[in-house]
Each structure stands twice: as C-alpha cells, then as structure tokens.
Amino acid sequence: MATPRLLDPSRVAATRGPPHHFEGGGGGYSYDDYDNDDNYSGNNVPSGTMSPQRALSGGGGGAGGGGQRRRGARKLVLCFDGTGNKFHGDESDSNILKIFRMLDRTAADQYHYYQPGIGTYVVSGSLSHTGVRARINSWYTKAKDSAVGSSFDQHVVGGYRFLMRFYVPGDEIYMFGFSRGAYIARFLAEMLDHIGLLSHGNEEMVKFAWKAFAQWQSRRGQQEEEEEEGEEEEEEEGGGERKRGGEEAAKKAHALHDYIKGFRETFSRPVGRIRFLGLFDTVNSVPRFEAAWMQRSKFPYTARSSARVIRHAVSIDERRAKFRQDLMYQSRPADRHRHRHHHHHHHHLHDLLEPLRRSIDGHRPAVAEEEEKSRQKQQQQQQQQQSHKRRLSASNSRYAPYRPRSAHNQMLTVSDVGDAMSCASMPTSDAGPDDEPDEQDIDEVWFAGGHGDVGGGWEALDGRKSTSHVPLAWIVREAIRAGLPFDADKVRQLGCMHDAAELYATGAGGTYKKTDKSQQQQANPDIRVEDESTGGRRPVEVPDVDNDNANNDGADFEDQMHKAHTSRIHDSLVYGGGLGILAVTGWKVMELMPFRRMDLQHDGSWKPIRWPLPRGEVRDIPPNVRVHGSVIRRLQQDETYRPGNLIIGGGGRGVRRAPAEYGIGEWVCVAEHGDPIGEVWMPLPFIFHVIENGPPQWLSENRWLVFYLSLTVVSLVALKRWTAGRSNEAERPLHGKVVLFTGGTSGVGAQAARELAARGAQLVLLTREPPSDPFLADYVQDLRDATGNQLIYAEQVDLASLHSIRTFATKWIDNAPPRRLDMIVLCAAALTPPGGARCETEEGIEHMWMVNFVANFHLLAILSPAIKAQPFDRDVRIIMATCSSYIASPSLRDAVSTKNWSASTAYARSKLALNVFGQAFQKHLAAYKRPDQLPMNARVVFVDPGLSRTPSMRTWLTRGSLTGLGLYLAFYAVPWFLLKSPYKAAQSLLHAAMDPELGRVPGGKLIKECSDVDFARAEVWDEAVAKKLWEETDALIERIEKEQAKRRGAEKARRKKMEEEEEERRKADEVGSLVEAIKKGKEAQKRQKGRGKRKDGDGA
DSSP, rough: OOOOOOOOGGGGGOSSSSSOOOOOOTTOOOTOOOOOOOOOOGOOTTOOOHHHHHBBBBBBSTTOOOOOOOOOOOOOEEEOOOOOOOOOOOTSSSSHHHHHHHHHHTTTTEEEEOOOOOTTTTOSSSSSSOOOOHHHHHHHHHHHHHHTTTTTTHHHHHHHHHHHOOTTTTOOEEEEEEEEEHHHHHHHHHHHHHOOOOOTGGGHHHHHHHHHHHHHHHHHHHHHHHHHHHHTTTTTHHEEEEEEEHHHHHHHHHHHHHHHHHHHHHHOOOOOOEEEEEEEEEEEOOOOOOSSTTTTGGGGGGOOOOOOOEEEEEEEEEOOOOGGGTOOOOOOOGGGGSSOOTTTOOOOOOHHHHHHHHHHHHHOOHHHHHHHHHHHHHHHHHHHHHHHTTTTOHHHTTTTTOOOOOSSSOOOOOHHHHHHHHOOOOHHOOOTTTOOOOOEEEEEEEEEOOOOHHHHHHOOOOSSOOHHHHHHHHHHHHHHHOOOOOHHHHHHHHHSOOOOTTOOOOOOOTTTTHHHHHOOOTSSOOOOOOOGTTTTTOOOOOOOOOOOOOOHHHHHHHHHHHHHHTTTOOTTTTTTSSOOOOHHHHHHHOOOOOOOOEHHHHHSSSEEEEEOTTHHHHHHHOOOEEEEHHHHHHHHTTTOOHHHHTTTTOOBBSOSSOGGGGOOOOEEEEEEOOOTTOOEEEEEOOHHHHHHOOOOOOHHHTTHHHHHHHHHHHHHHHHHHHHHHOOOOOOOOOTTTTEEEEESSSHHHHHHHHHHHHHEEEEEEEEESSSHHHHHHHHHHHHHHHHTOOOOEEEOTTTTTTTHHHHHHHHHHSSSSSOOOOEEOOOOOOOOOOOOOOOOOSSSHHHHHHHIIIIIHHHHHHHHHHHSSOOTTTEEEEEEOOOOGGOOOOOOTTTOOSSTTTTHHHHHHHHHHHHHHHHHHHHHTTTOOOOOOOOOOOEEEEEESSSSSOHHHHHHHTTTHHHHHHHHHHTTTTHHHHHHHHHHHHHHHHHHOOOOGGGOSSOEEEEEEEEEEOOSSSGGHHHHHHHHHHHHHHHHHHHHHHHHOOOOOHHHHHHHHHHHHHHHHHHHHHHHHOOOHHHHHHHHHHHHHHHHHHHHHHHH
C-alpha cells in the first residue's frame, strides 16, 4: 500500500480575510495554490476542518518539498504530562508521551515542547546524583513536588517561556495535558488570554507577569466565591454582609485587572486564540504553592480558557479524593449563562426529541431537505449567538481576553462544497473582534477506568491495547480535525487511526459538518428497548463499518479498538488492583483525610466540601453526561463492570456497584453510531423510554403499590405545604419608623423582630431583664450584626408587674414634643401547660390573665396620648398577636371561679378578652377628636400566627415534664410535620406590619395566613361585654395600683424609719465610742501620774 503524502491541513482551512503571503526557511507557498484534485469524493469541507487523509502525512509540502511554496501558519505543540510519569518507550508510556511520539518531527513548520509531570524531574545543579546526600535531596524534592505541587508555577512558566521563544503572530497553538498537566495547560491558556505573551529576550519580566496574573486569579476566585455565597444566603441570616464582602472583593479584583491591562499593553504582545486543548482527566490537586499567598483554595476549580476546540476525556471509575475530576462546567446551573463558552454537544430537548421522533415514525427525509434544515439551523444558531453577545454582562466584557487587532470583521458561512473550496484559499486569522469566545467547540466525554486508564501509564499484560488507548485515539482524531498534522506511520504503528475506518468519521458537532453517511446515521440513533425473550433487555446493535474500500489493516485496527474497549481497568484503592501493597495502603490512609473536593448537589450545582470524609467514594457524574461507546460495550460484555455512579447516579456517597436489577440503564447514541473512536452515548430520559417501549416491567407488576406510595407522598407533601402556611409578599418602607415590640426575644416574636430590623425599623424591645443583663446585651448585639441595623435597643418592662409597665410608659410619654411612634407589636404571651397549677403574680393577678390581657390593656391605656399625638399622615398600627383558642373560651359574662380553673380555659379566656379589648380600643381611637379636626390614622390589627414550634408550644406539648420532653424529641418528626416553623408563623405578623392596604381601611382586621378573615365569636364586637371588661379591668388596675402604692408607701416609710433608727444607732455608737475613748484617756493619765509619784518617792 502506498504511503499517503503529507498535506498541511491549513491549505484547506476555510478562513476569514484576504490571502496572506508567508516566507519560510524551506521555501514558500501561497494559500492560493489550492489543489483542486483533493476534493474528498465530493464531501463537504467545512470551515476550520480537514480530512484525516490530508492530515496523516508521508512527505511533501513542508520544508523539504520540491516546489517553491510559501510557509503557512506554524504549529506550536505543547505537551504537559501527569504527576510522576516517566518515559519507558513501551505501552506503559502515558498518552501524552505517545502523542508526542506521533508528532511529525521532520516538519519545518512545527515546534514541539514536552514537559514531564510534577514530581518527575527536578532541576538540580548537576546531571548525576552520585552522592548520598544529593540523592536524598533529589528524592525529597521530588516527593514534595508530587505531594503538594510545589513547582506548579515553574511548570506553567516553562510552557510560557517556550512560547516566548518561538511564537510569532499567526501561529497556531495546540496543547495536550494529563492529570495535573491538563490543569497546567488550562491555566497557561488562561494566562495567555489575559496577560499576553512577553517578547523573546524579556525573560526577566516573566516573574512579574506570573505574579500579576496569579494575584489577580487569586482575588478573582475569592470574589466569585463570596458573591455566590452571598447570593445563596441573601434570604438567610448574614447574606447581605457576605454579599457586601463580595462587592469589596470585586473592587479589588477589578483594580488588579486594570493593573494587568496596563502591564500587558506595556510589555506583552497579544496571542491568537489557542487552536486546540486536548485533556486527559484534569485534576487540580495542588493544595499549596511555594509562596504563602498562592493557596490552592484561592484558585478557581475550573481554569477558564477561550480555546477554539477543547476535548476532555474524563474517568468514570477513579475514586481517590486527590484525583477528583475538574470539569469544564463545574459551576451552578444559574451561572452557566455567564460562561463565554458555548457547548455544542450538550443537546437541548428539541435536539433529542427530533431523532427519537424520526426513529419511532420511520421518517427518512431527503438529503436536500436535510441540507435545507441544516442551513436554517445554522442561521438560527448565528442569530442566537449574536443575541447572546448582546446580553454579555459588563463584568464579562471587563475580563475579555487580550486579542490582536484586525481590520477584517467579515464572517463567512460555508454552506456547501463550493463555498468551502472558495474559502480554502483564504488565510487563517487569529485576530479579530468578531472572534468571540462563545464560538468554542467543547466536548467532555467520560471513559471507563481509573485515572491512569484514561491518561495512560499502566502496562498491558495480555498483549492487547490498554484501556487508555481508547481516549488516546479519540483525542488524536479530534486534534487532527482541529488541524494538527501527525506522522502517519507512527499513528498507524501505535494503532490510533486507519484510513478506512476514518472514511465514515463524523465531524465535531456544531463546528464541523458531517458527511452524508454520518448524517444518515445521526438521524437514526439507536435506542435501547425492552425484550422479554432476553431477560428484558436487548443488546445494542452496533452496525459494522462499510468495508467495501477497507483492507485487512482496517479490520485489524477495529479489532484492536474493540479489544481495548474491554481491557483491564485498575483500581488504586483495591489490593491487587494494579498497585503494590504499600501504595494501596497509603492511598487508603489518605482517603481518611478531609481533602477539599467538589460535590454534586441535588439541584445540579457543584459545591466544595471537606466533610464527610471521602473513604473511596465514587465520582459524581452530572445528569447530562456524555459517555464513550466503549463504556456501553464494556457494560454489555463484562457482567462485573457495573459502576453505580453511571447506572444509578448520585455519585459521592452513592452506590459503587449497581445491583443486577438495574441493568445497564437506558442510553441513546448521539454521535457517530458504530464508530469505534467517536461513538458517544447519553442517558435516555425516562419519559422517552416510556413513549418508545411503554412502562418498565417492574412498574407494571407493582403498579398499585407505586400508585399508593405516590398518592401517600403527594398527600404528605400537600399537607406539609398547607401546614407550613403562606409567606408574606407585602412590602413597605420601614427606615426610620419606631417600633415597640413585646415578646421579641424568642419564638415567633424573635423572627418577626429580626425581619423588621432587617428592613431598617428602629426597634425597641420590651424585655423582663434589664439592658445590662449579659445575655440580653449579647442578643441585641447579635441582632444588630445580623441585620446591619444599629437602631435596636432594649428597655426593661416586666409584663407581670403593673408598676413596671407604668414606669416605662410614663417615661415614654413624658417627653415634649411627643416621641415618634409608628408601630406597637404585642407578641408576648404566657402559657401554663395542661395540668399545671394556677399561679399568681406578686400583685395577686392570675399569671396568664395578667400577661396576655391586663399588661396589654395597661400599656396601651398609658400610651394612648402618645398614639393620639402622632401626625395624621403617619400610619400607626397596634398589632395584637391572638390565638384561635379564643373560640373555645367561656363567655366573659360568666364569673370566674378558682375551683373549676384549668390552664386551657384560662388561656383561651385571656385571648378572648384581648380580642374584645382590641376592638374596643379601635373604636376609642376612631372616636377621638383631634385638636386639628383631622381624622385619626391609628388602627388595631389582630394576627393569628397559627400553631408553630415555639418554646411555649413545646412546653404545652411536653406538659412541662422531662418525660414529655423525651417523647417530644423521640417523635419530633410529628410536630415538625404538623406545626409551622417560627419563621413561617411570623409571616402573618409581617403582613400586618407591611401591607400598605391595611393603612387605608378601617382597623380591627384579623390576619391569618396573610389574609383578612372574620372572627369566629360575635362576642368580640359586643359593646356591653367590652364596656364591662374595660370598666372591670380599669377598676382592677386602679385598685391594685392603689394597694401597691400604699404598700410601696408603707414599705418606703418602713425603710425610712429603719434608716432613721439605723442612723440614731450609728450616732449613739459614735458618742459611746467617743466617751469610752475619753475615759480610757483619763485613766491612762492617772496611771501615768501615779508612776511619776512613785519615781519621785524612790529618788527622795
């Protein structure tokens, strides 16, 4: 068989702009010299693509070509290997080494760069380590580099220096990477996008370029993390503070980016978009760099890149936490529209429904109709892209890549072969403002096996190709389609491609057009169906490739590929899985450490976590996963291969091995059906499976069980939604409004107080403890910090003491001019558990009657002048928290006896009295005649929060006993399911405070579930009952206050008398002490005189 000649794919690339003329060292050629004989049997040659026959080379067209040709765009190929991979020269080499081997080393227009993985080779002072100390130092440095990636910056800068030396404008850059090397390639690609490329000779500036970009990248990652957390917690406590932190981080990131812009415009030259990124199982396990300010947690999990074509092969079965996958779209679903990338292979619902409909109906459209639809779809995609460009945010445009300037802004559309041929003579232009990053072609395909089974490095023991050969062939073919020529002999030698097998190879979806045969195959996807004769599942029928023009080598190639589909896969966490005992033990120990990793959430978003510990958990696989055809073949042929993360889903703490009853799942082929290299499958949605094959057998056999379970779940969900209550949707400005709040430190009141404070209200909490109490002081400060509102205060008011209430209220109204008062929220309540004993306050009033009714009556009676003195245009509201228990209360006309007293009856009676008083107080306010003859604008609003999980409710349910508390905790699911949360219960209180409509209607409304309802007792509006209650309560307060005044007066007189007696005793004690001192002085003088006389007598 004749060796095909070498033909540079750039000669047939459809590009923008006029023909360019390049001069090369080995002769030159012009893009005008297009060979019309190579038309590939009439197949379309779409923009930016090439046929594998033209890429695989044998000679001619390069520097050694015989004719005078002008050099086209050079190709710079960078290969970054994984951690610890070394060169062996056999099948155990990594895929990066194999790709580097297949490159055409004789091509004058190619420059190749290979970089060993992190921890493999470390630069030292000598080439040989003969001394023991040198060997130990080398081993330690390599081990440290492998563990923590301490030389990450050196690896990135190494590729950067290579491009500095060889890149000239118009060159095409191709990058390949495995493991950490793949992350290095992505990081370097983004660095080129934003910092540009220093000119050759300015190596001293590389350090500054790296430092500037790394600092901006660190700040940018911190900014995005804080902004996302602020958005997630915006409705929770502290969300606003975190969001403000994100804004500060954004300002610093913008300032650093402005610095980068100035740096690159001064020192750097722009680089055209990278042509191709080929990645094998990217991981970002670089926990810390050499400098303290470069931590792995600060770098983004996904290094962004604007490369034109990106292909990423991902491992399904890798379980080590240090090798967690780093996907291209590892972000929240709500943020995916912010990406400038456009994934051409994540089909929308319409794209998946159309081939299914065709396969079901047997509809086969004509080729002309297909071409017409293809052109219409292409126009629609262009319109969507233009619309998407207009919707780009200012933040994205701020961080736009650094691109060369171009005067050519024309966009060419290739719709047929003629257009492709006419455009083939135009040169490739990497510059241009219309070269938008959202025109990317990204495909992320999952392959069977572990980390090394995707990127290579394991030795094939049975003589067949290793599992890593499948992703290698896929990446190589995609690189050829992107325009990178390989050495044909080496490609065939390594078994990565054969001409016959490539005759039916389809192009990459969205960017490259497909051949007629591939279009027909694409229109007829294979769908899994149920078949009782084969145990409920029929294997997928993979049609043979048309071998009319194929030779024996093509058959051997397909045989090798199919064997590689089922080659051995390795597990580094299983003894005998490929590694030694010590290595497996070390990896198992590391699984018990809290490494940071990405975890797939229920809503499809990704979140960094450390707990729970990894313990060999399986990888998370997104629901829209694209798996290679080799995975489906392995599932069919190997009964022991049943990855739970792929078949069942869930990932993380999910099932490692799926049970047999799950089968292999339902799949639909979405690309190149039957091709051993390019076949791709996606999960078939359940609804489509039911439409095609009817309900599954297990559903038919257990339909009534499923029906009852579904009915139960739906009923429970509906009941929970009903018991949870409605949410407040009303809002009005509260900044500057003064709110008096009772019961604002626990339960429903605490939630309502927090919400009002968060809206800017000046909050005065009336509490039993003094403001100096340390617990109350901490609570107030925490509330200020959480809401960002410093206008929150506490005043001591004991609602069980009439004197304490009068002291506060009198101090409040004793002010000229009257203090501002916008709202009074009476939310405090007392509840004696059933079976509890009747208790009275120090003033002799039953406790619940005092706190629930009399305290509110007394407080409003004293504050009434302050309420009436408010301006007429001020919406003043008195919100009273009531309870539905008032319905069961005996009439207030009936006398109360202490003999038949019960806690439930007393509580219900106090709430009924509060309702009656509230209606009477509303009438009292409405009847008041203001001195300015303007109407009153104060109204009473009643609120029934409903049953909720508050401390009072817990006391009532547990009967105030330890046994009841234990039962409550044991069966907490019951109150959780039937009772509201305090937050939901506070929604009606917020509605009463926030609804503007309530400020325009008469007062006395009852709010329940954020709606206006009627009272269930007519006694609430009974004026006779209200008059009697008002007079009796007023008389009770007057009597008790007089008694308390007399008692306080007597107590004061007693204390004064005691003080006077104490003062008299003190004075008498002082006089007695003085007299005693005088007596002692006189006696001392007498004794002194007696001693003097005796001395005189002795002297005589």
